[in-house]
Amino acid sequence: MALVGIIGAGIGGIATAVQLARYGIESVIFEKDRIGGLIRNAYSVENTMFFPDGIKGEKVVEILEEYVRKYDLKILYEKVRAVRKTGQFFEVQTDKGTYRFKYLVVATGTRPRRLPFEGIIYHVAEVPRRHYGRVLIIGGGDVAFDYALTMSETSDEVIILMRSEPKALPHLQELVKKRSNIRTLMGQVREIQPTNGKGKLLAKTSAGDFEVEMVLGAIGRVPNIELVEGIEDDNLFLVGDVKNGIYRQTALAIADGIKTAMVIWRRERYGDTE
Structure with a gap:
């Protein structure tokens, strides 16, 4: 059983998994479609501070795919139907089975109005x-x-x-x-x-x-939060657009993912609760 389950293979979910892998922590990513999420739609991504002339969203997806290969990230292309907290574990139910994790990261982004x-x-x-x-x-x-x-x-x-x-x-x-x-x-x-x-x-x-x-x-977007509505737990993390309201930015999603992985590592290493 992997320690961390991640729902959503957009840039926030991938950033979380990469940072966890750098700490030697195994994760499983659930993705119902293709990796990349909404970044695939972007005409030009300029706010990561690494591409001053911008970069096409589709090129960003190619970079994410390179990270998946480099860190041998595990992605299950299964639609998550339900999430439950049972005892000390989160249960993630898909059409193909039920999976258990100590930590759950929700990086499901938003859906259009x-x-x-x-x-x-x-x-x-x-x-x-x-x-x-x-x-x-x-x-x-x-x-x-x-x-x-x-x-x-x-x-x-x-x-x-x-x-x-x-x-x-x-x-x-x-x-x-x-x-x-x-x-x-x-x-x-x-x-x-x-x-x-x-x-x-x-x-x-x-x-x-x-x-x-x-x-x-393109009249606005709302968070894809239904899967974990009503669940309050210190080991549940929201990453990226799903929690950032109007502040939907690539750089923020990456930062959320990296910080979440760091928090999980510190909890496992030192027992930190902050």
């Missing part, structure tokens, strides 16, 4: 790689502007539709302004419906009606 319309995509990493005519992005925060930059590379026109003034980082706003095929509009979506036999969508908004090939939703 959804709009009441069909046909919207919420992760740009899920967009098929091809040329697009017009793309509509709903939202005015970092994610919306980041998605717009990504889609502008393969689209004739990208529209960012915002209900209010943009909340994205000024740096992202400046990058968007430099793209001639991105425009921002103020307004709200009223209806999204398929067009007759064209394979497109008609977005009816307060700023006008737009025939588009795709609609991306």
Whole structure:
């Protein structure tokens, strides 16, 4: 039995596992899909302080994969269905079995707030790689502007539709302004419906009606915390976006993971409770 269970193979979960491995502590990571989490969506990651010109999210995932190989991290590609605390151990139940750990790290990140319309995509990493005519992005925060930059590379026109003034980082706003095929509009979506036999969508908004090939939703995110709601235990750790609210930053997720591993090591080595 491994000492530590980690739910989520995003950058926070991987950082935790790597630091634990450096201490000689075995962990098991549970991942329902692919490693990397939301970082895969990022147009440019600049806040780690190691890539001043930025680095594509997909490249970050490749680096994470290198860390997995280097430290021979154990990843089980199983969806976690439930978590229980039984005696001194956490029980993690998946479709394939039940696993027990002394420590549990939850690095499950966030999920998108959804709009009441069909046909919207919420992760740009899920967009098929091809040329697009017009793309509509709903939202005015970092994610919306980041998605717009990504889609502008393969689209004739990208529209960012915002209900209010943009909340994205000024740096992202400046990058968007430099793209001639991105425009921002103020307004709200009223209806999204398929067009007759064209394979497109008609977005009816307060700023006008737009025939588009795709609609991306980016109106905010909420923590994926359901698995451990109601469980309070000193050996339960939340890492990264799942606990950081609006402060969702790559550097913070890495720091959370490393600090968590250090705390676990000190508890095992010295019995520290701080």
